[in-house]
Amino acid sequence: MANQKEKLFSDFPPVSTEEWMAKITADLKGADFEKKLVWRTNEGFNVNPFYRSENIEGMKATDALPGEFPYIRGTKKDNEWYTRQDICVKDFKAANAKALDVLNKGVTSLGFNIDGDDVNVENVKTLLNGICPEAVELNFSTCYRKSLELTNILADWYKASGADLLKCFGSINFDPFKPLLKKGRDAEGWAEKAAEIVKASATLPRFRVLAVNGYSLNDGGAYIYQELGYALANGNQLLSALVEAGLDAGLVAKKIKFNLGIGSNYFMEIAKFRAARWLWAEIVNAYKPMCKNECPNKSPEGICLCASKIYVHAQTSTFNTTVYDAHVNLLRTQTEAMSATIAGVNSLTVRPFDESYKTADDFSERIARNQQLILKEECHFDKITDASAGSYYIENLTKSIAEQAWALFLEVDEKGFYEALKAGTVQAAVKVSADNRFKALATRREVLLGTNQFPNFTEKASDKIVEKEACGCGCSKDAPYIPLPTSRLATAFEELRLATEKHGAPTVFMLTIGNLGMRLARAQFSSNFFACAGYKIIDNLGFETVEEGVKAAFDKKADIIVLCSSDDEYATFAPEAHKLIASKAHFVVAGAPASMDELKAQGIEHFVNVKTNVLDTLRTFNAKLGIE
Structure with a gap:
């Protein structure tokens, strides 16, 4: 058996770090290794995509045993x-x-x-x-x-x-x-x-x-x-x-x-x-x-x-x-x-x-x-x-x-x-660290499932929240010094959803049209986006014309209409939808098309995409819809 193991390992000659790097560089096809694969942590140091035995040489832990200094x-x-x-x-x-x-x-x-x-x-x-x-x-x-x-x-x-x-x-x-x-x-x-x-x-x-x-x-x-x-x-x-x-x-x-x-x-x-x-x-x-x-x-x-x-x-x-x-x-x-x-x-x-x-x-x-x-x-x-x-x-x-x-x-x-x-x-x-994490959550660089990504669309929480009785000492005096922050990471998003529950959920209608793959992907993205504030989402498989989609949205009494299509098609579809909707509902384009500046010049104000600050955008819509 020992000989078999020796033969097994001899069949796989060692690969040097330089050979690994050469292969990775080739696969990156010109992309920067540091930017593409090195993780820049919040802890102040970088993490490489792979480590080898040479990276732990001389470390104390390699020779230590449990229970030993x-x-x-x-x-x-x-x-x-x-x-x-x-x-x-x-x-x-x-x-x-x-x-x-x-x-x-x-x-x-x-x-x-x-x-x-x-x-x-x-x-x-x-x-x-x-x-x-x-x-x-x-x-x-x-x-x-x-x-x-x-x-x-x-x-x-x-x-x-x-x-x-x-x-x-x-x-x-x-x-x-x-x-x-x-x-x-x-x-x-x-x-x-x-x-x-x-x-x-x-x-x-x-x-x-x-x-x-x-x-x-x-x-x-x-x-x-x-x-x-x-x-x-x-x-x-x-x-x-x-x-x-x-x-x-x-x-x-x-x-x-x-x-x-x-x-x-x-x-x-x-x-x-x-x-x-x-x-x-x-x-x-x-x-x-x-x-x-x-x-x-x-x-x-x-x-x-x-x-x-x-x-x-x-x-x-x-x-x-x-x-x-x-x-x-x-x-x-x-x-x-x-x-x-x-x-x-x-x-x-x-x-x-x-x-x-x-x-x-x-x-x-x-x-x-x-x-x-x-x-x-x-x-x-x-x-x-x-x-x-x-x-x-x-x-x-x-x-x-x-x-x-x-x-x-x-x-x-x-x-x-x-x-x-x-x-x-x-x-x-x-507090600075907490604020950075709040910002990362708002822009989805940090994810809390069910809060800023993939929320449960129909969940209601106001009825289950019960004020907790304080445990331990309740004594207090004037506070001349700064205490630690106490907000949870999800608090701001939860306040949005609770306000929506109290007000009544506005309706967001997905006007899906054009390229099948892009309209479905952007409808899913936009549905998750607006559901983070507890809005009612109406998704659709697709419409033949923009006029048909806008009419269906009005029939559903939509408060927000989101156009979901491909970047190339937005140059045509977005101005037409904006003109038909006029001021009867809030109009949003899903994505960041190359024609964004031209569309903004035509009066189209709202775009949602992966770089959008989810929290600030939802707060803006809450204000527009009178949700406090």
Whole structure:
């Protein structure tokens, strides 16, 4: 058999990179390789159309193993992750019952969001009644001002439970910069409070009580390198401040938990988590935390390498979720979950698909749980550690994202993450990125299926939108600083459709004539275009004459008539249709014919094509039609 394999490979001689490039250049027939095939990413680096073994020579990951510093391939040797479900706690008995129920349905991690005013001993006892702390990861989030009190209560509860504290995993989501990022108000004395919380959790060695919530940047529209770069600066600010306060660097590092988002850029997200492990390991290692235990995972100098292990919880993004065609959210969150689990996160929350327009119900929460369970029980994603290792493409993405994120980290770290937040530079940068993505969506350079491309023509959403009850602390003060942006990517398109629903949908009539292939293609394009605003679409197979088509449109009481034909035929058909329609309906030509300037000179105002700003055009028509 070995000889057969050798013979097989000898039949296919190696092909050099130069030979591949020569073949590609020939196939391009004069087109520019860089412009045609090189992907210019939003992350600040280019991606080539192919990579080879020579492109990963000298990379650290190629010789590393899972569980080995700097942990590019994973902080552990297996790929087990906690399946987490978050519970908004309003009624503590009901929340306890729900927790016990979902623990029997595959959940291995619970997240409790508690209002600050409800933090007390009796409520925590009620919430955790019957839950075995050694068998499930327990995570808690509450108001900034009540986090220390909650830490003390939990430390006492764990001690009283009689559990082996070395087998108890969990976290408290104390994020000292959340008030600045989310509400635009300062949290003075954050370093002192963080130090107190670390000390209060000393009896819980596996409990992480300092949160780096990178997901808030992700949900605000940040690019991948920004989420990672700012998260690293956030983490280092915590680490350096508490070391300066006299705490041990190894202790502090083991108390920090990274909560990162997952976007839809599948391979980039895999690379992001790999880069996060690598860069955080280098940051912590620079503090030279000394190992105080008999642990084999230390350097020859006695530096604790366990302290350099990042602990990452991932949750699917809200930025790209939609109200219309909401079941597409299932596809988005599933691929996001795949990215995170292939990349080897420690725990994962898949957000319910209907969260964008109402409080999740039992059905959507069950589906969200099962999305993870399918990856474990049917796809066996937990059986392979770092399945992407050795992929020339992903190894290069990991390196490129790491370089971009590291450059941003150094830039922010120079003056400090906290000072950058107060100056508003982080929030402003994320807003610029979000605005760029909004513009890309409006021009269809970024696609959200069901929103700006291939919408469900007849869907109504106004009846299913339910105002969601706020979960967690509701306290607020004046906001002297800039908070992060909060709009979802689809919000502007959804506002258009909801306005259309309220007003009543205008009718768009496809006047198809002439060249069969072109009229059908342009009718389909135009139908999708106007359906993004919820307009009623009437398509047609074709008319013999323009007059026949205009008459049919008037019979259907069309508000907008779209001429769909070929570029050559527009010179004749468009002026005739424009004259017949006059001012009785809005007239649109589908395409960008060479005769466009001549047609505009004749009074034809509207053209729609692949370069058109969909959002601005639909807003213009809404205004013309009196839709507010």
